Amino acid sequence: MTKEIALTFDDGPWGLTTPRVLDELIAQKIPATFMIWGEHAKQYPELVKRAAAAKLFSFGNHTFSHHSLLEIDEEEIRKELEKTDHIVKELTGEVPKFIRPPFGDIDFNTLKIVNRPIICWSLDTESWNHHDVNQCLERATKAKDGDIILMHDYQEAEAEALPKIIDYLQKNDFIFKTIPDLLGHQLNEEPYIYYSRNKRDKIGFK
Ligand SMILES: [Zn+2]
Known part of the structure; x- marks a missing residue:
């Protein structure tokens, strides 16, 4: 049975590691989602343009400064949020439709x-x-259908572990989805907090 999964990369773009992550994803045509740190996008605009292309x-x-x-x-x-919306729009042509709060902090x-x-x-x-390649891989082996995986293209170990993680997931019948493709029409409803395709929370919107 095919299972779906979304790889999400936080804190990039970063000059040392994002190119390696992009090389791997693009070579294997793996869809993924980048949660853009605005200051870093300002520093490495070409990497965001390359990803969009x-x-x-x-x-x-x-967010812009990751507070x-x-x-x-x-x-x-x-x-x-506005500063990062602006820079992402400039580099990709679109304002981000969703937010990943730094540290997952939200109330x-x-x-x-x-x-x-x-x-x-x-x-x-x-x-x-x-910061360990094998531990990244070991955690990825816990993946289940519908999961959203938190990764960091800012981290060297992640860039190195990525080919192995992709290989493991493919051999175990996962197909890769972007966040909008994984969540589908759910994303157009009123805002929720999403943890996976099947788990969302509506705190504050009752
Ligand atoms: Zn972050």
Whole structure:
């Protein structure tokens, strides 16, 4: 039975590692989603342009300076999102339709301000934590149908583990989807927090 999965990459683009991630995904025609850190996009605009030109990827807003949205006020939240919307639109032609909050930090008030789908995850390779190729792969082997996997194109271990992760998932009958393709029409409904294709939360929108 075919299973679906979404690879999501946070914190890029990053000059050392994003090119390796793009090389791999593009060579194998693997759809994925990049959650763009605005400051990094400003620093490496060519990498975002290259990703957009591949017509394989979707782009989310991961804020401009990567502060927790729970630690800044409403005006700053709006600015953080607008600045990244602007730069992603300039580089890809489209404003991101969804947000990945830094550190996954989100609460009732923040959701109301953001008013866009929030994409969290159901599986984390934790490259940011252990920086180890084998541990990235081992965590990826826990994947289930409909999972959203949190990865970081900012992390060397992740770039190195990626070919092995793709190979493992393909051999185990997973097909790769962007976030809009995995979630489908759900994304056009009023904003939820999404953890996977089958798990979403409607905190604050009752
Ligand atoms: Zn991040």
